[in-house]
Amino acid sequence: MQRAWRERIETGAMLAPSVVLLVLFVLVPLCVVAAYSFALRDPYGAVLPGFTLDNYRELFQSVYLLVFVNSFKLAAATTVLCLLIGYPVAYFIAFRAGPWAPALLLLLLIPFWINFLIRISAWVVLLGRGGLINQGMLATGIIDAPVGMLGTMGATLVGMVYAFLPLTVFPIYAALQPIDRRLLEAGADLGAGPATTFLRVTLPLSLPGVLAAALFVFVPSMGVFAIPVLLGGGKEIILGNLIVQLFLEFRNIPLGAAVSVLLLVFSGIGILLYMRALRRVEAMK
Amino acid sequence: MSTPRTPGWATRTFIHGISGWITLLTYLFMLAPIVILIAFAFNAGKSTVVWQGFSLDWFGKVWSNRHIARALNVSLIVALASAAISTAIGALAAVAITRRQFPGRDVLGAALAAPLVLPEIVLGVALLVFMSFAGVTLGYGTMIVGHVLVSIPFATLIIRAAASSLDARLENAAADLGANEWQTFRMVTLPQLAPALFTAFILSATLSFDNLVMSTFTSGVGTTTLPLRIYSMLKLGITPEINALGALMVVANVAILFLVMGRYLPLMLKTNRR
Secondary structure, X not given: OHHHHHHHHHHHHHHHHHHHHHXXXXXXXXXXXXXXXXXEEOOOOOEEOOXXXXXXXXXXXXXXXXXXXXXXXXXXXXXXXXXXXXXXXXXXXXXXXXXXXXXXXXXXXXXXXXXHHHHHHHHHHHHOOOOHHHHXXXXXXXXXXXXOOOOOHHHHHHHHHHHHHHHHHHHHHHHHXXXXXXXXXXXXXXXXXXXXXXXXXXXXXXXXXXXXXXXXXXXXXXXXXXXXXXXXXXXXXXXXXXXXXXXXXXXXXXXXXXXXXXXXXXXXXXXXXXHHHHHHHHHHX | OOOOOOOOHHHHHXXXXXXXXXXXXXXXXXXXXXXXXXXXXXXXXXXXXXXXXXXXXXXXXXXXXXXXXXXXXXXXXXXXXXXXXXXXXXXXXXXXXXXXXXXXXXXXXHHHHHHHHOOHHHHHHHHHHHHHHOOOOOOHHHHHHHHHHHHHHHXXXXXXXXXXXXXXXXXXXXXXXXXXXXXXXXXXXXXXXXXXXXXXXXXXXXXXXXXXXXXXXXXXXXXXXXXXXXXHHHHHOOOHHHHHHHHHHHHHHHHHHHHHHOOOHXXXXXXXXX
C-alpha cells in the first residue's frame, strides 16, 4: 500500500515539469491569444476589455484576403515542387543507390542541419544582379543584361524549396526503403510493366510517406517570414510576415491574435486532412 | 542485377535514369550554394560575387566584431540552458511514459509532440502575448522557455525511443542484488540512457542555437541572439563578413552533426552492406 503511494508520488513528480510547461506556456498562452482575438482595441492598438468580431471582420478586407491567398499559393507551390523533386530523389536513394544510400542521406542532412539563415544568405548572393547565376547566363549568352531575380516570387519559391526539400525526401525514403523488392519482382513476373508496377505497387505503398512529407512542408511554410523578406524583397506579404508586422511593428495585438488563430485553424485543418487521407490509404491496403 | 531486355525495359530505364538525373541535379542545387558561400568567405575584396584573391581578413573582421561576439554569447547561454532543461524534463517524462502506468499517458505523449506540428510562429506569438499579459520582461528567461518548447518534442522522442528499448530485467536484477531505487536508477538506468540524453542535449542545443522564429518574439533588450543579429545584417545587405560568419557556422553545424551521427554512422553503413 505504502509502496503504491510512493510510486504514485514519484510518477507525479516525474510528470509535473512537462505538464506545467505545456499548460503554463502552451495551453494558457494559446487561450490568451484566442481571447485577445475577440478583444476591442484603442486607436494605438492596446487591448481593451470587451467582445467583438471586428478583428476577424477586418481580415476579410481585400488587403488581408490577398495575404491569405498569397500564403496559400506559396505553401501549395512549395509543397508540390518539393514532392515532385523529392520523390524521385527518395526513389533513387531507396532503390538505386545501393551502398551509397547512407552517404546520400547524410549529404542531404548537412544542408538541412546548417543554420537556416546562412542557407538563405547563400541564395541572396547567388540570385543577385552580379551573382553567379547572372554571370553564368551572361557568359553563355542566354541573356544580354543581368536579370533582377531577387525580390520576386520566384526567388522566394526557390528559397522555400531549398529550405524544405530535405523534409520531403526523408519521410518518402522511409516509406520506400522497407518495400519488399520481391513484391516488385512479383509484379513484373505477373506481366506488369514497370510503369504499372510503379503506379499499382510502389506509389501506393509509399503514399503514407508522401502524405507526411506534404504535411511537414505545407504547415510550416504558411508561417515562414524570413524567406519572403530576404529573397522576395518583402513585396509579397504572407501570413508569417503579417503576424510579425502586426505584433512587433504596428503593435496591433487583437488583429495579430486573430491572424494567429486563423493560422492555427489552417494548420489544424491540414493535420486533420493528413490523418483522414492516411486512414484512407491504410484502408486501401 | 542485370536487366534483360524484357518488354518494358525502356520504361524501366527511363524511370531509373530520370530519377538518377533529378537526384544529381538536386544534390548540386542543395550543396553548391553552401560551397560557394564558404569559398567567398576567403575573398580578398568587398565583393561576394567577384573573386579578388585569397584572404582571411573577413574572419578577422568577424572575430573582432563586438556585436557578433555579444550575440554569440547570448546564443550560447540560451542554447545550453534550454538544452539542459529540455533534456531533463524530456527524460523525466519519457521514462514515466515508457515505465509507468498513469491516466492520460497517451495524451501527454501526444501533447509533448504537439509543438512539432503547431506553427512555431503561433507558439512564439502566444508566449509573447502571455508574458506581457503576466508582466514578465522579455529576456533570457522568456527566450529559454520558448526554446525549450521548440526542442522538447525532439528531446522526448529520442529519450522515449531509448527508454522503451531498455531491458527491465537489468533493473530487476539490480533490485534483487539489494540496490535501492535511487542506486538502481543512478547505476543501471541512467548509464544506459546516457547516449540518448547526450543526443537529445546536442540536438536541443543546436535547434536553440539556430532558432530565429521563437527568438524573434521572445528576445528582449540586450538579448539579441546570433541568428537575430544575422537576420538584421542580411536585411541591410550581404557582405563577405556574413559569408565568413556563415562558413564558421557551417563548420560548427557539420562538426556537431558528425558528433551526433558518429555513433550511428558505422551502424548505418554496416546494415546497408548486407
